[in-house]
Amino acid sequence: MNIGPVTNHPAAVSVAEPITPAYERVKQMLFRPFDLARWVTLGFCAWLAGLGESGGFSGNYGGGNNHHFDHNGQPLDEFRHLYAEASSYVLGNLYWIIPAAMFLITFCLALWVVLLWLNSRGKFMFLHCVSRNVAEVQKPWNQYAAQANSLFRFQLCLGLASLLLILPAMVFTVILGVQMALSGVPVLAKILMMAALILGAILLALIFAIVKKFLHDFVVPIQFLRNQSCLNAWREFWELLKIHPGQFALYLLFQIVMAIAIGTIVILAILLTCCLAGCLMVIPFIGTVLLLPVLIFKRSYSLYYLAQYGPNYDVFPPPAPAAPTTPLPNA
Numbered sequence: 001m002n003i004g005p006v007t008n009h010p011a012a013v014s015v016a017e018p019i020t021p022a023y024e025r026v027k028q029m030l031f032r033p034f035d036l037a038r039w040v041t042l043g044f045c046a047w048l049a050g051l052g053e054s055g056g057f058s059g060n061y062g063g064g065n066n067h068h069f070d071h072n073g074q075p076l077d078e079f080r081h082l083y084a085e086a087s088s089y090v091l092g093n094l095y096w097i098i099p100a101a102m103f104l105i106t107f108c109l110a111l112w113v114v115l116l117w118l119n120s121r122g123k124f125m126f127l128h129c130v131s132r133n134v135a136e137v138q139k140p141w142n143q144y145a146a147q148a149n150s151l152f153r154f155q156l157c158l159g160l161a162s163l164l165l166i167l168p169a170m171v172f173t174v175i176l177g178v179q180m181a182l183s184g185v186p187v188l189a190k191i192l193m194m195a196a197l198i199l200g201a202i203l204l205a206l207i208f209a210i211v212k213k214f215l216h217d218f219v220v221p222i223q224f225l226r227n228q229s230c231l232n233a234w235r236e237f238w239e240l241l242k243i244h245p246g247q248f249a250l251y252l253l254f255q256i257v258m259a260i261a262i263g264t265i266v267i268l269a270i271l272l273t274c275c276l277a278g279c280l281m282v283i284p285f286i287g288t289v290l291l292l293p294v295l296i297f298k299r300s301y302s303l304y305y306l307a308q309y310g311p312n313y314d315v316f317p318p319p320a321p322a323a324p325t326t327p328l329p330n331a
Contacts, residue, residue: 013247015254018304025300026293029133041135042296043289048122050288050295052115079181113156120152121145123220130299131224131315147223147230154215154230162208169201210252214241217302221315240309251305258301262294 030039090097124147128140176190176197214237215230222233241248270278281287288295307314 013244013305013308015251015305017308018301021304022297022300025130025133025304026296029130029296030293038135039289039292041137042126042129043285043292044137045122045125045129045135045140046292046295047285047288048118049126051119051122052112053119083178083182112159116155116159117152120148120155123151123216124148124224126295126299127220127224127303127315130296131303132317144224147227150229150231151215151220151223154234158208158211158215162204166201166204166208169197169204173197173201213252213255214248218306221303221306222313225313225315244309258298262298266291266294 029042121141121144124144125137125140128144129135173194176194180186180190215234218237218240219230219233222228222236223230226233226236266281270281277290281290303315307316
């Protein structure tokens with residue numbers, strides 16, 4: 001359906017107000033009544049909507065032995081020796097390393113594109129299920145194909161842009177670090193350049209993360225409401241963002257608070273089940289089904305928040321009118 005954007009200013013927009021209806025939505029969809037088949041269907045849509053997206057970062061920070069510039073020079077000599085051996089091996093085997101690397105890169109990019117396409121379909125499927133309080137797969141898969149394909153193209157361009165902007169900065173940082181490690185002498189100019197590159201990459205990553213957050217939370221619902229392309233939905237949301245920048249900034253800050261609260265609840269659940277829940281959560285699809293209350297709450301929260309900007313931003317259908325009561329005949 002084609003609905004024009006709201007031009008009036010909402011009386012009040014609260015980041016706390018959507019919490020209660022989002023919580024009630026979770027109870028209504030999953031526990032009134034409890035239906036395992038419904039959970040699995042909704043979990044499948046949510047799983048598609050999260051394909052290719054990482055919920056956190058893994059790695060070892062602060063660990064290891066950070067002594068490349070040890071006074072006795074032994075760790076540095078070992079690093080130089082390993083670097084020389086690796087360089088010699090790579091240069092001597094370029095005939096198969098280059099084709100293998102090209103195949104691996106092509107395979108990873110193709111897999112990413114496929115997952116991104118499924119992710120775009122899944123976002124509309126999950127939104128349809130949450131907004132309509134249904135557990136359907138085939139209907140939203142077909143009904144929102146055009147919007148999902150538009151979202152896929154936008155996400156593809158966004159991902160390539162982030163890759164082309166952030167990856168070179170990180171590669172150049174590694175090159176500078178290796179050069180200093182090989183020389184054994186820290187160079188102030190290179191250290192400052194590395195710090196600038198890292199800060200720039202972090203800033204770009206933050207900007208892309210905010211764009212993706214707004215895309216998922218608000219642009220996709222506007223596409224859903226207006227039956228239009230991703231770019232047109234972005235234009236409409238941009239006008240809304242320009243009018244209410246402070247409120248959307250507060251929304252982002254409150255998302256951090258919510259993430260901490262939800263993360264604490266999940267950690268407590270893992271500890272109370274002696275890590276059994278944690279082991280199940282890392283299993284693809286099974287983990288999504290277990291986290292379905294959290295996922296529905298987060299999706300519902302953003303939708304109820306958007307609805308505060310006017311009825312034309314409300315994805316939830318109006319409640320059905322109550323059936324007329326028949327007056328009892330006079331005795």
